[in-house]
Structures are given as structure tokens and as C-alpha cells.
Amino acid sequence: MKISSLIISILCASAFNSMAFQVKNNIDYLFNLSLEELLKVKVTGSTLTPKELKIVPSAVTMFTHQEINNLGLDTLDELMNLVPGFQSYRSSISSIDYPFSSRGRRIGNPGSEILILVDGTRLAEPRTSGSILIVPKYPLVQIERVEFIRGPGSAVYGSNAMMGVINIITRSNVNEMNVSYGFFNRRKGHLLTSKKIGGVTVDFFGYIDMDEGDNYRVEDTFSVNRIGTEDPRDLANLNMKLQWQDTFLNLQHSQYKVEDFYSFDNLSNGFNEESARLTIFSLKQDFDWRAIESYIRLDYARSRFTTSQQLSAPGTFAAISSPASDDALFGIADFNDNTETRILWNNDWGIKPQSSLQFGIELRHIHIPESFFENNFDVGDLTSGIIPIRYYGSLLATTLIQAASKRDIVGLYGQYQHQLFENTHLTLGLRHDDFSSIGSQLSPRFGFSAQSNFTRAFKRWTGTTPHQYRGRSQ
Incomplete structure (x- = not known):
């Protein structure tokens, strides 16, 4: 994995820089605040503007970096189980997939009904508009603050925010490095560094997490026997941010690879494998005009998801294949070069000290190329009921599993x-x-909040249609 090797090299080189360990967390002030002052900490994900937690028209749970650090957790899916209304759990889709849901409802495995934002950028696979399959283990060490917004948010963000929004703000102006070794030969390390080069501020984050997996003794999917299996994994993340005056550039990359264990409910040691990578490039330009604060954002995302799996026991198709074969059915699905381009123009108009208006336009173009399934038995024949099923003797890309499509x-x-x-x-x-x-979708929003005293507050938010806030998943 080239990105993993790059990050390892950077971590090793930075070990000689003692300044990387002399860090003062820039949110330590939170621990000196009273409870009343904590309620005044600003939340940005609910209204696109900084608002105090007690008045935002949403049910919000927020964690700071220091709070996360004190919990001793590693990834976002682990933190979700501490958030009221959010759930995350391991599945048999693969050893690394941890599907999550909000308020007990999950529409599909990709998780496209909950929108994840990282510094304003959608963290999602263009093909599914979800993040579970493409970034299943987002590292918490990168997070400065995370806001879990329960309930529909499509009146603000459009599609994929039907059940909630997770708004992540990453750390900046930090110099920090950590390397650790643990059980299962786990090697984990991260580097956060910030430099100012001329008038440009550069923030870099690199993260690796590799282990050989645990040993399991489980029932074989294709026989009555019990067999041993493992769940090794390699993960890498990279985030680079550059700022020059009111111009911001951001490059995010995430990738992983897992082997053996379960793949879509089936066990197959030596063949089951899943890998994915997501790269996102963002450009943001801030500008003001009188009382209006505006920005234009351009995002470009490209993803690849590959899964290899055994789909049947040996001998299943011996009597109905041509030529006849006792082989098991094996297949590889490779969804490559899925892209999404997004342009957002957002405005915040301070009409009066007591009132403001936010408005904007968002354009998204999604391009999905056709994908074929590499199989030794023709899966197209199998699903169409064509007998005998063609047997190829090797894995050939003969079955179309995803037609090319575009969406605006x-x-x-x-x-x-x-x-x-x-x-x-x-x-x-x-x-x-x-x-x-x-088609089209109209998403209204109404929110009202009132605080009678420090300990009592009332909030009410709703829509005027049965499908309030709902946007369509891709």
C-alpha cells in the first residue's frame, strides 16, 4: 500500500524532531468552563452558522478532542455507541464494516441516510453516497470537534441527511506524533504537524493502523465443520490542508485492505478480501460583500471498492455446469473510477443583530462507470436460470453488475x-x-427554542409534510 509506506516514512523521519512532542491542546480551556459556559459552546452543523448548543433547532451531542482522548477510543464507529440515538455494530459483510444507524432505522448497508461532513466536505462514496463501505474506521485522533445531529437534516444539506448529520471539524495548528504496538501484532501511528511557509499555512495528518487479526473458531459456511479464521487489516489515512489568506485547499485520502474472515456472510480463507480507497480534493474561497459573508466550494471525489468472495460450496454446480466442474463459485467485484463533482455557493447575510439569512445553491454531478463481475461460473446464467451454467475454469469478467450512469x-x-x-x-x-x-424534493424546516432559566429550555422543530427534510439517497 503506497500511501501506508509514505506515512510510515514520514512518521519515522519526524521521530527525530523533539518539538513534535511539545504540544498544548488548543481546547484545554473547555475544562475551565462552568456548566453554563459549556452550553454556550458553538455548534455549526445544525444551521450552517455558529450557534450556542442550547438554542440550535436540533438534538445535538458534541465531543471535543480532549473528551474523546479521555475515553480511550480509536475510531468514529466506536464513539457512535456513546451517542444517544446512534448505533454501530460489527457485521458479517466483512471484518471491517461497522454499519451505523440513527434512532434505530437503517435503510441500507452503505449508510447513505446519515451524512458525514469533514470540514464541510461530504465524506461518502460517489457510487452509494454512503461512507460505511469506503471509510469504515475514521480515526478519532484527527478530530478537534464532532457534532452528532439526530433527526432529519435535508432542509439544510439536501440528500443523504434524512436520518442525521455527523459534522467533523479536524485539528489544526498541532504538532504531535504517536507510535504504539499492541496485541495481534498491531502497529499504529499518527503524525500531526503544522508549518507556515511564507504566507501559506500547512497542516498535515498521517495515520496508519495494521494488525494480523484475532484467531476465531467458527462454523464453516459451506459445511458442518468448524474452521479457524483470522481478520487481519491494514488502514491508512491522510489529510493535508493549506491556507493562504481566504483561500483553502484540502486533500483527503483513505484506504484499507482486509483478508479472510467473512465476506457478505460467507467464509473463505485465502480468497475472501476487501479493499477500498477514497480520495477527495477540495478548494474553498471566502469573500465578503457588505453584510454578506460568502464562500464558494469545489469538491472532487474519486473512489474504488473491490470485494472477492466465495459464493458456494464445492460441487454445487457439478450437475448443471458446462463443462461440468466440482469447483466452488468464486467472484471478484471491482467498482472503480466512481466520481462526484460538487460546487457549493453559500451566503450568510447579517440583516440585523437579531436576524440573519442563509441562502445558496449546490450542484452535484455523479458519474458511475459500468462494472463487471469476474467469475469462474457465469453468474449471469445463474441469475437468469440458464442451464447449463457456463464454467470458465478461471475468473473472467463476463457478468455486468453495474450499468454506467450519471446523475445531476x-x-x-x-x-x-x-x-x-x-x-x-x-x-x-x-x-x-x-x-x-x-424528480424533485421540497424539504421545509421550522425550529423554535426558548430558555426560561439556566436549567430549563424548550425546543420544537418540525416540517410541514410527512417526509420532512427527506432527501433521496443515490
């Missing part, structure tokens, strides 16, 4: 926020999304 999404949104009284706030919002070849 245009979203227009507006949101009005007004402070009615000192402790009373009103939020009104509306978003219209148009999906090519599918």
Missing part, C-alpha cells in the same frame, strides 16, 4: 434565523432539490 443534482436553499426575545429564537428554512431522471 441541483439544490436551492434558504434559512431565516431571528432572535424574538433575549432567550427565544426562531428558525425557518426551505430547500428544493432536483434529481435528474428521478
